[in-house]
Amino acid sequence: MAVSKLITPKDLNKILQGNTAGIRLLDCTYQVGVKPDPVEFRQKYYGKFEELIKIQSPQKKTFLQSHIPTARHFDLDLAMYPGLYQRFAVYEPEVFQQYAQLIGVHRDDQIILYSRGPFGGMLFAAKSYWLFKTYGHKELVLVNGGFDEWTKEGLETETLTEEPAYEKGTFLARDFRHRNVTFEELTEKDADGKDLLERAAEYNLLDSRIRAQFDNDQDTGLNAFVVPGSHLPNSANVPANEFIGSNGKLLPKAFLKAKLENAGFDPEKKTITLCNTGMQASLLNLVLDEVYPNSPLRLYNGSLKELEIRDPGRICGGIKPVGKP
Known part of the structure; x- marks a missing residue:
């Protein structure tokens, strides 16, 4: 146990x-x-x-x-x-x-x-x-x-x-820095010319920011002049804040597990978590360690703020038509 x-x-x-x-x-x-x-x-x-x-x-x-x-x-x-x-x-x-x-x-x-x-x-x-x-x-x-x-x-x-x-x-x-995935790993092309972000279906690619940021309904903290959207395509939103109960404590393990299952988390797949700077993703990693301690888990420490500098066009999920809320 x-x-x-x-x-x-x-x-x-x-x-x-x-x-x-x-x-x-x-x-x-x-x-x-x-x-x-x-x-x-x-x-x-x-x-x-x-x-x-x-x-x-x-x-x-x-x-x-x-x-x-x-x-x-x-x-x-x-x-x-x-x-x-x-x-x-x-x-x-x-x-x-x-x-x-x-x-x-x-x-x-x-x-x-x-x-x-x-x-x-x-x-x-x-x-x-x-x-x-x-x-x-x-x-x-x-x-x-x-x-x-x-x-x-x-x-x-x-x-x-x-x-x-x-x-x-x-x-x-x-x-043990291999527990953090790097920008270079994420963008390295395989034999078929695809990088890890283009093969996101093979992973649990989890964005731990609050829903309003992920959905582009509030300020994302990203530079809108260079970043077209609010999240990575094929990433799933699993907000770290939703694992904290109204009493200010982490929810019981059974509730944590249920929330992960409802988000489509597959413990058999490798997991990469991210947010803006790797902070909220670390809290999600704690949750995942608590519920699935043997599931392969990595953190993108640079997260979206690094992509904003090095490859901002990749953050193209959540684009909203001009003039629409």
Whole structure:
């Protein structure tokens, strides 16, 4: 029987009251900001975590103000970097490893992740979950409902004036970046002259954005001057937000499975998930891991924002006639 990827705040609290050796609790609080200039970042800051961790940010301020006791801040702006085509590009394993060690993560730790904000407070924790999987770490759990659920339960929080220096961890990053599909893989032609996107029927090609964006009924976040439509042809819309219940927690597994089945998901097929920047798709990947842990699953980390730059004409599904709503 597969072990759940989720833990309740009450169960986490019980763990924290006991022996926490081998447990590393990471607060993945994040606020999406303007993408830094990728060339300047590469020259000044790439992999320089001792400098980056000293920079003040809204997410660090929020973390310091209130977080679950013993948690350490895991900042996506440090764990990933701005690439030429991707808002959140993936470091080489030996580089990411330095950041994980800097915040005291050990190679055999049971990593417990939580965040706050969108999608039941689980969006950024889910991105962090998939990132750690990209580096081969297996012992990963998310707090169902995130920090908001923790505070709803009336559990203790902690405040810091500054983030302390931690004893260096022993985290070992392995290269599992094949869990992310690249633009080059998606567009490479086979012997019949077709690329992967043209063979989408062979895959579960899942767009995890909200329905209104997929259907072109609201701002898609894409540049309408270069992108003709709102989604990839042959992709299925499986919105990640619809797996979060009205109580702010991930729906029970039976409901998750039913929603996937209703969306036409085939667990026997290989799956590729996407959104705009790989964030919502990571939450969908968490759902898929929870329900079908053995189903082959990959994330298009660059997602539609990368295609917007490199091949915008491919985003041609959902085109609406001029003058019609």
